[in-house]
Amino acid sequence: MTGRNRERDGGEPGLLAQLRRPPGGAAGRTMLLTVFTDRTGSGVWAAACVLYFTEVEHLTAGRVGLLLGIASVAGIAGSPLAGRLAASFGSRPVLIGCHLVRAVALAAVLLCSSFAALLGLVAVTALGDRAARAMEMLFATDVAGDRRSVYRALSRTAMNAGYAAGAGLAAIGLAVGTATAYRALLLADVGSFLLSAALVAGIREPGRRGRVVAGSDRQAPDAADGPRPSPWRDGGYLRFVALDCALTVDDAILNVGLPLWLIHATGAPHALVPAFLAINTVLVVVAQLRVSARVRTARQAVRAAPLYGFAVLGCCAAAAAAHGPGPVLASVLLLASAVLVTFAELLRSVVSWELSVALAPERARPEYLGVAGMAQSTEKAAGPLLLTGAVLSTGPLGWLALGLATTVAAYAQRHFSAARLAAPGPGPAPAGLPAPSTSTSTC
Numbered sequence: 001m002t003g004r005n006r007e008r009d010g011g012e013p014g015l016l017a018q019l020r021r022p023p024g025g026a027a028g029r030t031m032l033l034t035v036f037t038d039r040t041g042s043g044v045w046a047a048a049c050v051l052y053f054t055e056v057e058h059l060t061a062g063r064v065g066l067l068l069g070i071a072s073v074a075g076i077a078g079s080p081l082a083g084r085l086a087a088s089f090g091s092r093p094v095l096i097g098c099h100l101v102r103a104v105a106l107a108a109v110l111l112c113s114s115f116a117a118l119l120g121l122v123a124v125t126a127l128g129d130r131a132a133r134a135m136e137m138l139f140a141t142d143v144a145g146d147r148r149s150v151y152r153a154l155s156r157t158a159m160n161a162g163y164a165a166g167a168g169l170a171a172i173g174l175a176v177g178t179a180t181a182y183r184a185l186l187l188a189d190v191g192s193f194l195l196s197a198a199l200v201a202g203i204r205e206p207g208r209r210g211r212v213v214a215g216s217d218r219q220a221p222d223a224a225d226g227p228r229p230s231p232w233r234d235g236g237y238l239r240f241v242a243l244d245c246a247l248t249v250d251d252a253i254l255n256v257g258l259p260l261w262l263i264h265a266t267g268a269p270h271a272l273v274p275a276f277l278a279i280n281t282v283l284v285v286v287a288q289l290r291v292s293a294r295v296r297t298a299r300q301a302v303r304a305a306p307l308y309g310f311a312v313l314g315c316c317a318a319a320a321a322a323h324g325p326g327p328v329l330a331s332v333l334l335l336a337s338a339v340l341v342t343f344a345e346l347l348r349s350v351v352s353w354e355l356s357v358a359l360a361p362e363r364a365r366p367e368y369l370g371v372a373g374m375a376q377s378t379e380k381a382a383g384p385l386l387l388t389g390a391v392l393s394t395g396p397l398g399w400l401a402l403g404l405a406t407t408v409a410a411y412a413q414r415h416f417s418a419a420r421l422a423a424p425g426p427g428p429a430p431a432g433l434p435a436p437s438t439s440t441s442t443c
Contacts, residue, residue, distance in 0.1 A: 018289065023151040024143030027203045031139060034199040036158040038132070041192020043166020048173060048185040056179045063115060067122055072381035074123035076374055078130030083370015086138055091366065092200060095135035099197035102128040107190045110183060134373035138366055141357050152353045153292035160284045228364045231371040236420045240359055244352055244375035246409040247308055249402070250344045252383025253315060254280055258337055260392055266322045268330040276338045283342045295350040298358035302418045304351050309410030311344035316403030320396035355417050
């Protein structure tokens with residue numbers, strides 16, 4: 001690699017070199033391939049599902065909305081359920097099971113003859129989807145060690161590349177536009193789940209006992225050293241997860257808020273809508289590794305948390321300002337909003353990842369990370385309703401209120417996370433902080 005292909009801050013290898021030699025070695029590389037495979041299938045289905053339900057299942061728009069909404073709510077239970085199972089069986093077998101459950105449930109959609117059965121199958125698919133995301137997070141935490149922020153950046157690059165590849169494949173089937181083509185796209189997603197399960201099956205389960213905790217000189221405690229802490233009884237961690245729900249609003253802004261705002265409240269051309277996703281995809285691929293290089297410890301994550309709020313506030317302010325001007329200025333403001341909300345996403349992905357791990361006790365990490373995964377699942381279900389029901393309906397003031405509320409939540413996250421990290425507790429001491437001298441549980 002030449003100097004041009006290396007990160008200038010700290011000498012980190014560039015993206016291609018990191019993908020060839022990711023944290024976790026062969027296991028990490030296989031998991032990145034699994035993530036790419038999974039998201040390629042998910043990208044296919046995300047682009048085709050509404051048309052499949054409309055053209056093949058002959059559902060009304062209202063029923064399609066109900067179907068996807070209930071599926072999103074069902075997905076909230078996936079993360080904590082998977083975390084509890086992983087505590088007993090390990091992340092690898094649970095992740096394999098998630099992929100197989102998704103494959104079976106989605107394939108059975110082809111045989112559905114009633115709306116009730118279709119509703120159940122799509123809900124199971126969504127539950128398996130969110131459970132798989134939680135297991136990917138847990139597995140990566142185990143194999144990547146203290147380089148988990150780097151792995152997270154590579155994983156998000158693989159995710160976005162997979163979604164883009166899936167959207168491209170879906171475009172071919174959608175161009176054909178027949179029921180057979182829509183069924184073929186569904187089967188492509190099923191195939192991605194089966195291939196992902198096969199890839200994970202070839203990876204050795206990462207060890208969890210007796211490992212040195214990242215950022216600490218202490219050995220991770222054995223599970224037999226006392227009762228396992230429960231995240232449901234840990235008020236401090238639940239508060240972190242509740243705030244994290246508010247700090248994932250960037251997804252709804254990008255995918256729901258900005259497109260609908262452009263169409264219904266600004267003079268910008270409708271053809272600008274695809275540019276939002278294009279900007280997001282390119283910036284994530286180009287900048288995620290650089291952002292992650294600056295947030296490698298829990299202390300750095302705490303300091304970076306308010307930046308998320310400011311990025312969302314800037315995005316919302318630009319979107320609000322796009323309400324009045326002509327097409328050119330409105331377009332510029334909306335594109336700036338897309339850039340700012342993508343920057344917020346880049347920050348959120350590493351800050352949330354680092355803190356969710358650092359605040360969790362080592363010996364109960366599967367359960368804790370399962371609960372932490374509820375934040376994104378909750379946003380998937382509630383975010384679109386928040387944007388359409390509260391923000392867009394109140395106009396520019398709604399956008400500004402959303403930005404200010406998010407900034408307040410970001411500062412609250414910083415305050416409470418810093419206090420928890422500084423207090424003695426059952427979890428590992430994050431890098432840059434002294435190891436606690438007692439094992440007293442702290443909420």
